[in-house]
Amino acid sequence: MRDAIITGWGKCLPPAVLSNSDLETVTDTSDEWITTRTGIKERRISHVEMSDLSAVASQHALASAGVAAEDLDLILVATCSSDRMIPSAATMVQGKIGAINAAGMDLNAACSGFIFALSTADQMIKTGAMDTVLVVGAEKLSNWLDFTNRSTSVLFGDGAGAVIVQATDTDSEVGLLAFELGSDGTAGDLLCVPSSGTEGPADRPELPRIMMEGKEVFRRAVTSMSDASTRVLAAAGLDIDDVDLVVTHQANVRILDATARRLNIPPEKMFVNIAAYGNTSAATIPIALAEAIEEGKIEPGGIVLFAAFGGGFTWAAAVYRWGPRVESLGTSQAQLPPNHKTALELLAGNIAVHGTGV
Ligand code: ACO
Numbered sequence: 001m002r003d004a005i006i007t008g009w010g011k012c013l014p015p016a017v018l019s020n021s022d023l024e025t026v027t028d029t030s031d032e033w034i035t036t037r038t039g040i041k042e043r044r045i046s047h048v049e050m051s052d053l054s055a056v057a058s059q060h061a062l063a064s065a066g067v068a069a070e071d072l073d074l075i076l077v078a079t080c081s082s083d084r085m086i087p088s089a090a091t092m093v094q095g096k097i098g099a100i101n102a103a104g105m106d107l108n109a110a111c112s113g114f115i116f117a118l119s120t121a122d123q124m125i126k127t128g129a130m131d132t133v134l135v136v137g138a139e140k141l142s143n144w145l146d147f148t149n150r151s152t153s154v155l156f157g158d159g160a161g162a163v164i165v166q167a168t169d170t171d172s173e174v175g176l177l178a179f180e181l182g183s184d185g186t187a188g189d190l191l192c193v194p195s196s197g198t199e200g201p202a203d204r205p206e207l208p209r210i211m212m213e214g215k216e217v218f219r220r221a222v223t224s225m226s227d228a229s230t231r232v233l234a235a236a237g238l239d240i241d242d243v244d245l246v247v248t249h250q251a252n253v254r255i256l257d258a259t260a261r262r263l264n265i266p267p268e269k270m271f272v273n274i275a276a277y278g279n280t281s282a283a284t285i286p287i288a289l290a291e292a293i294e295e296g297k298i299e300p301g302g303i304v305l306f307a308a309f310g311g312g313f314t315w316a317a318a319v320y321r322w323g324p325r326v327e328s329l330g331t332s333q334a335q336l337p338p339n340h341k342t343a344l345e346l347l348a349g350n351i352a353v354h355g356t357g358v
Pocket of ligand 1: 028029030033034037038110111112150151152154191213214215217218221251252255279281309310311
């Protein structure tokens with residue numbers, strides 16, 4: 001049987017840390033509110049572009065899989081904060097890592113993007129069209145933070161994660177056992193970044209900024225992720241007790257808790273790293289996955305449940321049976337150029353345009 005499995009994984013978090021106490025100086029908030037209402041303690045602010053974060057995460061994933069960049073057939077970058085509309089982030093990554101034989105394309109499903117891209121890679125491989133695919137989830141949402149809006153500016157951070165997906169011949173099914181992708185375009189205005197594309201007058205003066213109806217997003221995130229998870233488990237012929245680890249989009253620790261309660265998942269099976277990075281949108285799942293493997297939370301043959309919800313609205317869930325290997329085959333020395341600025345210094349231009357909320 002021809003299957004598609006994850007054979008390498010990597011992440012890249014920029015070094016500058018924006019703490020909750022830093023945020024207290026630029027918006028009307030407190031460490032206590034952010035910690036209790038979201039579970040976030042700090043997030044990273046990038047001194048380089050999103051494609052640079054992606055390229056470093058990709059080089060770690062390639063080394064982990066023991067795959068040369070020239071052997072990639074396809075690069076999929078899931079993002080909603082691309083450096084540029086043209087060229088695509090995927091082709092920028094292709095150029096940066098020297099993947100001369102790969103096609104590249106971007107996929108925007110906001111925070112659900114990584115599962116959309118992983119299932120696309122899976123299907124490309126299962127049909128025989130491709131053998132080796134790089135899937136990246138990466139964001140630089142810090143450019144769109146508006147510190148006059150305390151409901152959104154405390155949530156988001158920058159980062160990238162990547163996996164290599166490869167064809168394999170197996171006797172028993174491994175890789176993605178079932179997946180569901182969904183969208184509701186009628187709710188698009190509830191979580192959006194107006195004027196981040198071509199809409200509006202050509203001479204509009206303001207920078208794009210994230211806007212969100214937090215309460216409705218919260219409610220829909222919990223129901224969509226838990227309902228889709230129940231359906232993909234049923235499609236895979238599995239029960240919630242068969243799941244070894246749940247790796248969901250990291251938007252708010254209270255969303256994760258409520259989803260776990262609805263699915264009857266014990267807390268120790270939920271992977272949670274939101275305290276350190278905040279919501280990095282499409283990057284949260286591949287970063288969490290890389291950390292879960294590093295921490296020994298995934299075993300050969302283990303069942304991983306993925307679920308995500310994001311702007312669009314979009315949602316996705318997938319059940320994945322891990323392959324035979326949880327150790328990396330190699331390591332990469334790839335790293336970002338040095339950064340000499342604090343997170344607040346990196347955000348100074350943004351603050352100068354939007355102002356502060358204090
Ligand atoms: N600091 C202090 N007080 C605050 C802050 C803050 N940062 N933000 C809001 N408040 C205040 C509000 O003004 C309000 O005050 P009031 O009662 O005097 O009016 C009070 O706190 C409660 O506000 P709520 O909006 O009801 O707070 P809530 O508990 O809903 O938390 C939050 C807001 C964190 C945004 C939550 O709704 C949430 O996490 N939503 C989901 C986000 C998400 O899942 N996004 C996923 C996708 S992201 C993507 O696709 C790119």
